[in-house]
Amino acid sequence: MAQLLRGTPRADGYRMPGEFEPHAQTWMLWPQRPDNWRLGAKPAQRAWVAVATAIARFEPVTVGVNHDQFENARNMLPPEVRVVELSSNDAWMRDCGPTFVVDDKGGVRLVHWGFNAWGGSYDGLYFPWDKDQMVPAKVAELERVERYRAPLIMEGGSFHVDGEGTVLTTEECLLSPGRNPDLTREQIEGHLRDYLSVEKVVWLAKGIDPEETNGHVDDVACFIAPGVVLAGVTDDRDDWRYDLLQDNLRRLRQTTDARGRRLEVHTVPMPAIMTITEEEAWGIDSAEGSIPRRPGDTTAASYLNFLICNGGIVMPSFGDPYDDPARAKLEELFPGREVVAVPGREIVLGGGNVHCITQQQPLG
Secondary structure (H helix, E strand, C coil), X not given: CCCXXXXXXXXXXXXXXXXXXXXXXXXXXXXXXXXXXXXXXXXHHHHHHHHHHXXXXXXXXXXXXXXXHHHHHHHHCCCCCEEEECCCCCCCHHHHCXXXXXXXXXXXXXXXXXXXXXXXXXXXXXXXXXXXXXXXXHHHHHHCCCEEEEEEECCHHHEEECCCCEEEEEHHHHCCCCCCXXXXXXXXXXXXXHHHCCCEEEEECCCCCCCCCCCCHHXXXXXXXXXXXXXXXCCCCCCCCHHHHHHHHHHHHHCECCCCCXXXXXXXXXXXXXXXXXXXXXXXXXXXXCCCCCCCCECCXXXXXXXXXXXXXXXXXXXXXXXXXXXXXXXXXXXXXXXXXXXXXXXXXCCCCXXXXXXXXXXX
């Protein structure tokens, strides 16, 4: 049995490493719910295969699957991808899955956050989320790693760390009334310090998906190295995202990290605002308790929603004029990694992208 620990990672000398540090593997969950994924999730499953295949070029991949999709997933995914029966309500491993922490002796443990489908009864996206809540405990059993239980509702897409004491997040998400309404900002910061082993919280204001995740940071900014941040921007002043992205950029340029360094800030363009077509919305089941997907709804399309792998970057593309410039920017910023673009439209129709459907397990 994977032990449930009483202390905190900080007290025990564990920290969350930056995504750019070495990985043991990447975790994913298989999509199947027809009230979020169109046409019985078959187009989404094809997209998941593309993402898993791309990541598997650089590091091991494990995909968790509900029992009724195990055979289908095993046959669709390449043989080098491990498939395990791991039930979930939907396929967002970044958000319902664990956060892994390491120490300087090679130890690996995980943090089990509370999860309530991005807002619970206040503004959550579906009900129930009981299977999602159990995902970190099951991963701990599969990997035989010890587990911390954090007293905080939080998703992995709502923060990025630099591995050296700084965490990046948004006020819109972590201070949302659907997450931890009984906790103050200072109390939330205290839990972040204890469970991620950070010294400084850099607060951005907003993300670009207020109706989905209440503004996850992984669509608008991320650490690409200690002291170095990449942020999304648009030059179109008529774009509703323009002002919030400029405000995020201003905050990043004016702050320092936990070690006192002024952040080095790079920018990448955002794709054009993407909306759900009538055909795409038509193929989604209508279900009680799930957020509806309507024609004309905007999506959170962003090139920032990429995954850093061992020797690679897996980024979403959208058939947008900025696809190539965004890829070129990542190639410039990650000269030692191969940048692989995968089709991202089908994933973003469900509310996220490559980063949202993956979770890295660091190398101990």
